[in-house]
Amino acid sequence: MSKINSVCVYCASSTKIDTIYVEAARELGTLLGHAGIRVINGAGNRGLMCALSDAALAAGGKVTGVIPHFMVQQGWHHKGLTELIEVEDMHRRKETMARLSDAVIALPGGCGTLEELMEIITWKQLGLYLNPIVILNTNGYYDSLFTFFRQAVEEHFMGHRHLELWRTARTPAEAIKLVQTTPTWDVAVRKFAEI
Numbered sequence: 001m002s003k004i005n006s007v008c009v010y011c012a013s014s015t016k017i018d019t020i021y022v023e024a025a026r027e028l029g030t031l032l033g034h035a036g037i038r039v040i041n042g043a044g045n046r047g048l049m050c051a052l053s054d055a056a057l058a059a060g061g062k063v064t065g066v067i068p069h070f071m072v073q074q075g076w077h078h079k080g081l082t083e084l085i086e087v088e089d090m091h092r093r094k095e096t097m098a099r100l101s102d103a104v105i106a107l108p109g110g111c112g113t114l115e116e117l118m119e120i121i122t123w124k125q126l127g128l129y130l131n132p133i134v135i136l137n138t139n140g141y142y143d144s145l146f147t148f149f150r151q152a153v154e155e156h157f158m159g160h161r162h163l164e165l166w167r168t169a170r171t172p173a174e175a176i177k178l179v180q181t182t183p184t185w186d187v188a189v190r191k192f193a194e195i
Helices: 019-035 047-058 069-073 090-100 111-125 143-154 160-164 172-181 187-192
Strands: 006-010 038-041 063-068 083-087 103-106 133-136 167-169
Touching (some): 006 111, 019 038, 069 083, 090 111, 111 133
Parallel strands (some): 006 038, 063 083, 133 167
16 A cells, blocks of 8 residues: 555536535545645536645645647636646546546546546456556445446446456545555456456
8 A cells, every 4th residue: 555645536517416415525524634645637627627636735735737739728717726627638638647546436427527537447347457546436336336347247247356456545535545545556456357
């Protein structure tokens, strides 16, 4: 287990979601800020991404945002972050966020968040990303995804061991505890990437 200095957080940019999700994002940001753990995110200025960033900064933390040039041109970037990294495209954004992070926490989100989460889980399955991945299941948001994963295992699209690629948390405090206590994945995982 290595020390967690930075956590990549995937989350929604929607402004129309229930306040329970916003409150959880703010709590996570506050806890990360107080713990001195740098937040790595997509640099958005709306939704959970903005709530998380603002809370982490208000708690004395640091936030590095990674965002493609076209989003900056649209004015979608947070202008008050500790560091803003502009990249060429979405692929480079995800690669950079993963490279800079010691762990990943996924908050609720839509297609973009799910796409990021599925990619990092796949990278871990292939031994390309070995750090902890935690899914913060606020309000049971991801319950149907976990049902899908179990079905994928039952129908042999995934192996039982693949369910260990991530941990699940109900609260922001539990999510932080899990990233700090989950062992680094062994690169030998590649031997069971195929089922």
